[in-house]
Amino acid sequence: MKLSFGTQIKDQPNYFLEKIWKGLLNGPGDLxxxxxxxxxxxxxxxxxxxxxxKFTEFFEPKIHTIRRxxxxxxxxxxxIQLVVNLNTIEEFQFAPTLKCQSVQRIHIDYSRLVNPFGPAVFIDYQLLDKPALxxxxxNDGFPTVADFLMYFNEDFTGNLVHWTPLRYE
Structure with a gap:
């Protein structure tokens, strides 16, 4: 199945392609x-x-993605086929076809019932503490928690799709 990635968030480059490739090059195998x-x-x-x-020097690798x-x-x-410009004449698969290693449920809760100071993030129904978050x-390609929460700025439920063996336990 195709996973589509944009190259910008709010008119700013997100460098997701570079970050994904950094993770692939750091992983097993000679790519x-x-x-x-x-x-x-x-x-x-x-x-x-x-x-x-730039990516080898400046970016952390992106090794999974969050999807509704x-x-x-x-x-x-x-x-998993990693593409840009999905379903257009400009569609392009920018990396080798990968295997989905695992899927974890993610939920972002803005109700402040769990965390009175801000949103609570759960993976597989387990609340993430600050270091795990x-x-x-x-690992999802965002430089900071604040950037992540600006993008996911309301209640969200979806899946964390992994193409590496990493899981959050």
Missing amino acids: EESYFNYLGRYIAKFGKSWDGD DPDNQWVPGMD AKMVR
Whole structure:
């Protein structure tokens, strides 16, 4: 199944492609040749590069993504095709097809019933403490918890789709 990624949030670059590739290159297997293949195809299609030269130095890797999934379509073992510009003539798969390793339920609660000082974030119905939340946010490609909460700025329920073995327990 296709996972579509934007390249901006609120008119600012999010560097998700670079962050995903950093995670892939840091993971098991030798993907360096594959990286240059996809980057070359990207340049040929769009006439520009993603900021690949910057990501090794400045970015934390993005190793999962959060999606609304009311029908629970994401399941472990299914193929993941990482794309930009989904369902357009500009659609482009920017990385090799991956396997979904696991899926965890995520809920963001703004009611202040659990946390009177701000939203509460749960994974698999377990409340994340501040260090675990900060780790999850970085692993999802956001630089800070504040940036994450500006994006997810209301109650949210969905799935955390993993393409690495990492899970939040």
